[in-house]
Amino acid sequence: MNSRIFNLFLVFFCLILVGPEFSISAKAQVTATLELDKDQLLPRETFFVRLKVVNFSGQTLVFGEDNNWLQFQIENDVGEVIDPISEPPLVKGRFTVESSIRATKQIDLSSYYALEKAGRYKLTAKLFVKQWGKMLPVNPIKFNVINGSVLWQQMFGLPLKKDEPLSQPKQRRYVLQQAKNLRMMTLYVRVDDGPGGRVHKVSQLCPMVTFNEPVAQVDPVGDLHVLCQSGARTYNYSVLSPDGKIKIRHHYNIVGSRPRLGFKEGKIVVFGGLKLLRPDDIPSLKNNIDKPKLILPKATTNPIPVIREPFPDANKSK
Structure with missing residues (x-):
C-alpha cells in the first residue's frame, strides 16, 4: 500500500516538473518578430511596423479577439518610455495562424507616438496568446530618428470647402x-x-x-x-x-x-x-489602361451576300 502511494506521488511529482517544460517547448515553437522598412526616420515621419508570427506549435492559434492581444512600447536611448500622444493603437481584426503557417500584421505607429527629438529608440511589443494565457516574448528592434x-x-x-462659411483661412x-x-x-x-x-x-x-x-x-x-x-x-x-x-x-x-x-x-x-x-x-x-470598346451589331440587318461558285480556269482545263 505504501509503495503504491509512493508511486502515485512520484508520478504526480514528475508531471509537475515536466508540465512547465511542455509549456516552454510550445512557446519556443511560436516566434514573433518586429520589422521596419528602414532603421532611420525623420521626426514625425510615417512608419509602419510589421509583426510576423511563425507557428510550429502543432496548434491553431487565434489572435485579435480583443484589443489587448498586441501592445507596443517605445523607449529612448536612456531607457525613458515615450508616452503616446493618443490612445495606443488597437490592432483589430480576428485572424488564425495554423501550424506551420506564417502570418503578418502591419500597423502605422506614427499617429500614436510623436518622435520629435533626434536619437536612438527601441521598440518592444507584447503578444498575448489567449489559449495559453501567456505573454509571448517579441525581440525588440532599434531605430534612429535624424534631423533633415x-x-x-x-x-x-x-481653400474653403463646399458650403463652408467665409472666414479667415x-x-x-x-x-x-x-x-x-x-x-x-x-x-x-x-x-x-x-x-x-x-x-x-x-x-x-x-x-x-x-x-x-x-x-x-x-x-x-x-x-x-x-x-x-x-x-x-x-x-x-x-x-x-x-x-x-x-x-x-x-x-x-x-x-x-x-x-x-x-x-x-x-x-x-x-x-x-x-x-x-x-x-x-x-x-x-x-x-x-483603356479597355477595348465593345463592338455591337447595328440595329438594321444587312442582306446576306450571294456567294457564287467560282468558274474553273479555262487555261488549266486545257
Missing part, C-alpha cells in the same frame, strides 16, 4: 527636407501648421541627387507640385494634397531637354523631357 536639412518651405492657406506649411537614407540622399515632404504647430504628415518622396535641388510650387487649390532629379537622367514629379497624400507621381527622362515646371491654361504642368510609364506611378497604370 530644410531645402524649401512655404506657408499657404487652406487656416494656415499650413509645406517643408522639403533632405536626409541620407540607406546610403543615398532622400527627399521628404513635411506638412504642418507652421513652426511649433501640429505635424500632419512626414513622407518620403523620392531619391535625389545632391547637385540639383528640387523645384516646388503651390497651386491655387493648395496642392504642392515637386519636380526632383532622382538620377543621372531621371526626374520625379509628384503632387501632394494639403493633408500630405500623394495624388500624382510621374517619372521623366532627359530627352532633348530637361523637364521643368511651368503654367499652361492656369495649371502647373511639366514641360520637356520624355514621360515614362512605371508600375509605381500614381494613379496606377493598371487603372488607366
